[in-house]
Amino acid sequence: MENWLKFLSAGVTSQILETAFQWFVVVDRDAKIIYINDEYCNFLEVCREEAIGKHVADVIENSEMHLVMERGTAEIAAPHYIKGTYMLANRVPIVIDGEIIGAFGSVIFRDMNDWKKLSSHVRKTMDQIETNMNQYRESFYNFADIKGISQSIRKIKESITTIAPTKLPVLIEGEMGTGKEMFAQSIHGLSNRADKYFVKLNCSTIPKELLEEEIFGKWSRNQVVKKGRIQRAEGGTLFIQEINELPITLQAKLLKVLQDQKVQPFGTDEEISVDVRFILSSNVSLAEMVKNKLFREDLFxxxxxxxxxxxxxxxxxxxxxxxxxxxxxxYSVEAGRRGIKIDRKALWNLQQYNWPGNVRELQNVLQAIIHLAEGHQITVDVLPLHIRRQKPTFSKSNGTLEEILFQVERQILHDHLEQEKDKMKIAQKLGISRSTLYEKIKKHNL
Known part of the structure; x- marks a missing residue:
């Protein structure tokens, strides 16, 4: 607080107001928002009171304010991908008595057409961005796309903000359909490699006989190297999906790249230096594969x-x-059916389903029922038959104690709401006040 008094007395506030454009934000040394103007909040569709005190990355997608403070250097006219388009932003650390106590950020150009005309340097930057985005536009995710209030998701998001600035390899394990690619792209988006390529390679979809040259490249007869995925990711990130499917014979070669940051194309002994960050995913436990001699221990x-x-x-x-x-x-916007909502009974059925296909299955189901819904309400009768016939079950082994209690509370509230419409009577039966009952109904979306 004492530093912030110095900050205010030093006239920095007036400097911000004089140099700020329509959207600006100020964060403290922990990258928590202490001020954000209304114009910015309106664009982000957030309430300013709720934004204050939150980590800036939780409010502004792809924010690098925290990284600017770590590096101690300003970023001027830096491309910032936000809400489906690129803008130009300034990010400046605030230094008082030689100590970084926060940072100030402003969006200076909100329309690509305006800043595209600025200079040849900017045009070159934008061409690179557009080329990159066209390659991955259909599936590119960012940190803001990670949704959830569960303890497990909160911990993962905390881990991502910590590890993203590093160059260390990351292993992502999870069942099929859990969204591993989204987490990988979020790490890339928060790193200092975000303006470089994010290259993907799925070991399960490429024929085994072609994997080596696809990953490491190939030395052709005319002594020209056909670049593999590793070289294509130069300066950026290579995401190797289903690493558990990589043949043992190639695992040693990949390990050498990870250790030496040099790649040896197929057909030559020549090694080429590379600067690549590796993120790898698996839909099975690699530790179990190591035990069964199906995956190299040293690579693991x-x-x-x-x-x-x-x-x-x-x-x-x-x-x-x-x-x-x-x-x-x-999906309602994509289908031209804005304002679609789901009623309480339909939501309850979805919550009781086991979701063996995980988030991917949920997406497919919702895409379908939006088209089947009559009017603006999704009801039980449009849900897939196997979900409607799902018997309510409760597994005490699922999740932490906090998550188990959450499920129990939701089920009890649902049962009472099905049997009784009078909220006062329900509150009396449960021994809570009516206001508390309404708070819990809202928390569980019942």
């Missing part, structure tokens, strides 16, 4: 130091309402 220990375990949807069912709302908003 090289990549497992930072491991994100993505829980299946059935183990974080409290995240379902937010996920449903997010996907409904997206």
């Amino acid at each position: 220990y090289k990549i497992q130091s930072i491991t994100l375990q993505i829980p299946p949807l059935r183990e974080r069912i409290e995240d379902l309402p937010e996920l449903i709302q997010t996907f409904l908003s997206k």
Whole structure:
């Protein structure tokens, strides 16, 4: 607080107001927002009172304010991808008595057409961005796309903000359909490699006989190297999906790249230096594969130091309402049916389902029922038959104690609301006040 008094007395506030454009934000040394103007809040669709005190990365997607403070250097006219488009932003650390006590950020150009005309340097930057985005536009995710209130998701998001600035390899494990690619792209988006390529390679979809040259490249007869995925990711990130499918014979070669940062194309002994950050995913436990001699132990220990375990949807069912709302908003716009909502009984059925296909299955179901819904309400009768016939079950083994209690509370409230419409009577039966009952109904989206 004492430093912030110095900050205010030093006239920095007036400097911000004089140099700020329409959107600006100020954060403290912990990257928590202490001020954000109304114009910015309106664009972000957040309430200023709720934004104050939150980590800036939780409010502004792809924010690098915290990284600017770590590096201690300003970023001027830096491309910032936000809400589907690129803008130009200034990010400046605030220094008092030689100590960084916060940072100030402003959006200086909000329309690509305006800043595209500025200079050849900016035009070159934008061409690079557009080329990159065109390659991955259909599936690119960012940190803000990670939805959920469960303890497991909160911990993963905290880990991502910590590990993203590093160059260390990251292993992401989780069942199929849990969204491992989204977490990988979020790490890339928060890193200082965000303006470089994010290259993907799925070991399960490429024929085994072609994998080596696809990953490491190939030395052709005319002594020209055909670049593999590693070289294509130069300066950026290579995301190797389903690393558990990589043949043992190639695992040693990948380990050498990780250790030496040099790649040896197929057909030559020549090594080429590379600067690549590796993120790898697996839908099975690599530790078990190592025990069964199906995966190299030395490669496993090289990549497992930072491991994100993505829980299946059935183990974080409290995240379902937010996920449903997010996907409904997206798919209803795509279908030209704005304002689609889901009624309480339909939501309850979705919450009782086990979701063996995880978030991917949820997305597919919601895309379908939006088209089947009559009017603006999704009711039970449009849900797939196997979900409607799902018997309510409760597994005491799913999740932490906090998550288990959350599920129990939701089920008790649902049962009472099905049997009784008078909220006062329900509150009396449960021994709580009516206001507390309404708070719990709102918390569980019942």
